[in-house]
Amino acid sequence: MxxxxxxxxxxxxxxxxxxxxxxxxxxxxxxxxxxxxxxxxxxxxxxxxxxxxxxxxxxxxxxxxxxxxxxxxxxxxxxxxxxxHPQSILARHWWSDGSSLDLHADAERSAAAIAEMSGPREAAAFTKMTRKARAMFEAFDAPMMQEPAPNQLALTKTVLANPALLGAMDPLRSMAGSLARQFRDPKLRQLFGRYATYVGGSPFRSPALLSLIWHAEASGVWVVExxxxxxxxxxxxxxxxxxxxxxxxxxxxxxxxxxxxxxxxxxxxxxxxxxxxxxxxxxxxxxxxxxxxxxxxxxxxxxxxEPRSLSAFVWSFAAKPEGLPLVHHNVFFADTERAEFDALERGEMPTDATLYLCAQDRGDTAQPGGHERFEIIMNGAPAEGDTSQEFDTCQTQTFNRLARMGLHFDARPGPETLTTPSDFSRLFPGSAGSLYGRSxxxxxxxxxxxxxxxxxxxxxxxxxxxxxxxxxxxxxxxxxxxxxxxxxxxxxxxxxxxxxxxxxxxxx
Known part of the structure; x- marks a missing residue:
């Protein structure tokens, strides 16, 4: 026994x-x-x-x-x-000048879309970045993610065994700095820099190594029914x-x-x-x-x-939309990327923020009628104090920006649909509102x-x-x-x- x-x-x-x-x-x-x-x-x-x-x-x-x-x-x-349900369109991206870009599960389709928006040089840079992200992900999966107790020596040995990784990691630059060397189009720098927020960071302060997150998404996105x-x-x-x-x-x-x-x-x-x-x-x-x-x-x-990662202002509501052909995952970019993260660094709500919108009832092509379910996420600074007074400001900034970019709802959601950083602090004690743990x-x-x-x-x-x-x-x-x-x-x-x-x- x-x-x-x-x-x-x-x-x-x-x-x-x-x-x-x-x-x-x-x-x-x-x-x-x-x-x-x-x-x-x-x-x-x-x-x-x-x-x-x-x-x-x-x-x-x-x-x-x-x-x-x-x-x-x-x-x-x-x-x-x-x-x-696998998504052939990973996400649809929008800018205030009216341009948009779909990234696809098919890398060649993504490259073609980038070429159409930004030119063949940027499409080639995207293909090169994708290869580097995959190389970094595959190299560090075993000694970092799959290893219960990773250490600096083992990671150093991984890089020494494959010196090309050092160039892909770009260790002396931030993610934003590395992307600036790869892309001329500021829209693409902004797009791929947002992956730092997936783990609660700023692209201006997160290491270029985090570009490997792109490989995780490029490898497939699924919607759970x-x-x-x-x-x-x-x-x-x-x-x-x-x-x-x-x-x-x-x-x-x-x-x-x-x-x-x-x-x-x-x-x-x-x-x-x-x-x-x-x-x-x-x-x-x-x-x-x-x-x-x-x-x-x-x-x-x-x-x-410590230090703490980012928090968020999260809207969860039902409404009737009109104006833009949404897919399941949509991103509406800020006009000035740096301004958003400078505000967050100061602990303030950004006045010019990128918005992620999940149209929960939509797939790649489905366009349901009537009321649909939506989640909208705006990055926020961690906070333990009361941020309920920020509702009016957050509602105005969120839905005015979407309206300016062509997306309207039949009614704006109320305070009960908004989760603020202080709400997250109460929901998850000790977090100080951070959603991703340590920065x-x-x-x-x-x-x-x-x-x-x-x-x-x-x-x-x-x-x-x-x-x-x-x-x-x-x-x-x-x-x-x-x-x-x-x-x-x-x-x-x-x-x-x-x-x-x-x-x-x-x-x-």
């Missing part, structure tokens, strides 16, 4: 917490997920609207193999639990099917220790729950600031939590994120605030690292137990 299964409490039912719970439950461990909100998914959240649940968080699936591997770890197939929250619900169903428990509406006040050893958690209602280990699926800054008790403050270091600014920022193992034995981290970083695929990978660490640590520390046969011994 192997060792009896240990009990794990997972705090938070975001994608990281759900993914680690599924892996552990599939491995035969006892798992309980505690979620303070009334739905699973964390930042993959929805809010009600006249047209049904509308997304208020991530809207896109990239890096599909990460999710296929997660379901395979439970003996399942992703396609049996969610319906995915019914919305991204359906992915979270599918994982939750499998956890329960494997014997795991998910308790909604149950927050955690603090972690409980006995003789210096982690023994369980104390819930907001005073309930004490014993366990062998805890996985925290929240912003690591919550631990550092003592929100789960002073005894847990040293679990992570300050440099793993990605600086060439070695990725190595400063906390790993799955903390300094406290028995306490582990998952989620976008932990290694390998922000975003749904990365948070899902963090769960793979955490589950592997838990199972390995249990094996190495578990005592031998008696078997049913007299005299026999067995270890896990």
């Amino acid at each position: 192997a060792d009896a299964p240990s009990k794990t409490i997972v705090i938070g039912a975001g994608i990281g917490g759900l993914a680690v719970a599924l892996r552990l439950a599939a491995a035969g461990q006892h798992v309980t997920v505690l979620e303070r909100h009334g739905q699973v998914g964390g930042k993959m959240r929805t809010v009600p609207s006249a047209a049904g649940p509308v997304e208020a968080g991530p809207t896109v699936m990239t890096m599909r193999p990460v999710f296929e591997e997660l379901f395979a770890a439970a003996g399942e197939r992703l396609s049996d639990h969610v319906t995915l 019914g919305g991204m929250h359906k992915l979270a619900e599918a994982i939750a169903a499998l956890i329960r099917d494997r014997g795991g428990e998910i308790v909604l509406g149950q927050g955690v006040e603090r972690l409980e220790y006995q003789d210096g050893t982690l023994r369980g958690v104390v819930c907001d209602d005073g309930t004490r729950m014993a366990c062998d280990q805890v996985v925290f699926n929240g912003d690591p800054r919550a631990l550092r600031t003592g929100l789960l008790g002073q005894a847990s403050q040293n679990a992570v270091q300050d440099k793993a939590c 990605p600014h600086g060439l070695t920022a990725g190595l400063k994120r906390p790993l799955a193992r903390t300094t406290i034995p028995g306490l582990y981290l998952v989620g976008g605030g932990a290694h390998p970083g922000a975003g749904i695929p990365m948070a899902t990978l963090s769960a793979k690292h955490a589950a592997a660490a838990i199972l390995k640590d249990r094996t190495s520390t578990s005592p031998s137990r008696r078997t049913a046969t007299r005299g026999g011994m067995s270890t896990a």
